[in-house]
Amino acid sequence: MQSNKDEKTYRVRKLEITDKNKGFMELLQQLTVCGSVSDDEFQKRFEELRSYGDDHVICVIEDTSSSKIVATGSVFLEKKFIRSCGKVGHIEDVVVDSSARGMQLGKKVVSFLADHACLMGCYKVILDCSVDNKAFYEKCGFKEKEIQMVKYFI
Amino acid sequence: MQSNKDEKTYRVRKLEITDKNKGFMELLQQLTVCGSVSDDEFQKRFEELRSYGDDHVICVIEDTSSSKIVATGSVFLEKKFIRSCGKVGHIEDVVVDSSARGMQLGKKVVSFLADHACLMGCYKVILDCSVDNKAFYEKCGFKEKEIQMVKYFI
Numbered sequence: 001m002q003s004n005k006d007e008k009t010y011r012v013r014k015l016e017i018t019d020k021n022k023g024f025m026e027l028l029q030q031l032t033v034c035g036s037v038s039d040d041e042f043q044k045r046f047e048e049l050r051s052y053g054d055d056h057v058i059c060v061i062e063d064t065s066s067s068k069i070v071a072t073g074s075v076f077l078e079k080k081f082i083r084s085c086g087k088v089g090h091i092e093d094v095v096v097d098s099s100a101r102g103m104q105l106g107k108k109v110v111s112f113l114a115d116h117a118c119l120m121g122c123y124k125v126i127l128d129c130s131v132d133n134k135a136f137y138e139k140c141g142f143k144e145k146e147i148q149m150v151k152y153f154i
Numbered sequence: 155m156q157s158n159k160d161e162k163t164y165r166v167r168k169l170e171i172t173d174k175n176k177g178f179m180e181l182l183q184q185l186t187v188c189g190s191v192s193d194d195e196f197q198k199r200f201e202e203l204r205s206y207g208d209d210h211v212i213c214v215i216e217d218t219s220s221s222k223i224v225a226t227g228s229v230f231l232e233k234k235f236i237r238s239c240g241k242v243g244h245i246e247d248v249v250v251d252s253s254a255r256g257m258q259l260g261k262k263v264v265s266f267l268a269d270h271a272c273l274m275g276c277y278k279v280i281l282d283c284s285v286d287n288k289a290f291y292e293k294c295g296f297k298e299k300e301i302q303m304v305k306y307f308i
Binding site for chain 1: 178179182185186187188189190191195196198199202203210228230232233234235236237238239240244246247268271272276277278279280281282283284285288291292294295296297298299300301302303304305306307308
């Protein structure tokens with residue numbers, strides 16, 4: 001007997017505005033505090049990010065059997081003067097739905113984002129993660145380098 | 155007898171296009187590889203970053219007695235869906251000229267950048283640094299949080 005999981009198909013693509021109705025914000029809530037985001041606020045932020053074109057990309061994976069977003073992550077390109085006016089990709093907000101783990105979806109998201117940064121001419125891609133997630137990112141081809149420091153305003 | 159250092163005055167301000175002639179790129183070379191950047195390339199990147207307005211700010215400190223840029227750092231604002239469509243400031247490329255250390259110029263740059271992020275409504279400001287620089291950033295009000303992972307493309 002086949003399990004339901006085997007019957008599922010996953011589509012890796014960029015975020016679409018209708019993804020708010022497919023559980024995108026609920027998925028982000030598994031990562032951190034999301035607060036309340038109205039449809040208008042979502043649309044405004046979506047349009048703002050879309051205006052950056054290839055400089056800011058959000059990847060999602062949709063479970064096409066349920067039309068739910070089950071994984072996501074974003075990358076934005078920072079433009080520098082160093083490294084001959086080089087660019088660096090910053091990966092942020094990677095999360096996989098708790099019911100969809102163990103199927104390499106996180107790895108697919110990170111590959112999508114890193115490939116995008118590479119294609120856009122970045123000399124490196126970086127991210128910050130907890131020590132617990134270090135092994136996962138090593139499997140994605142990353143190496144530990146520095147430490148992240150933070151200052152909270154609220 | 156007064157030392158030369160006491161006679162110097164320092165001006166904290168945003169990067170200007172003429173700073174390429176005031177040693178801005180040579181200063182960045184003390185941080186990492188800069189490669190060759192022509193005047194045209196510098197102008198193009200400068201204009202590109204300026205078009206981001208308050209979303210990307212480069213701070214410099216000019217030694218007005220020598221018209222040399224002796225410290226710099228940048229901050230850019232990342233727009234998110236989490237935290238009620240919140241914003242995060244990312245501080246990058248902080249460096250103080252080797253001849254101008256010990257005068258709190260680095261702290262002035264970091265304060266300038268963190269204050270900007272706060273004023274623009276960011277809920278936090280983050281940066282990555284080596285373990286050796288941890289104590290400096292702690293003096294600037296930062297705390298260690300995560301680890302930075304990197305993947306190089308070249």
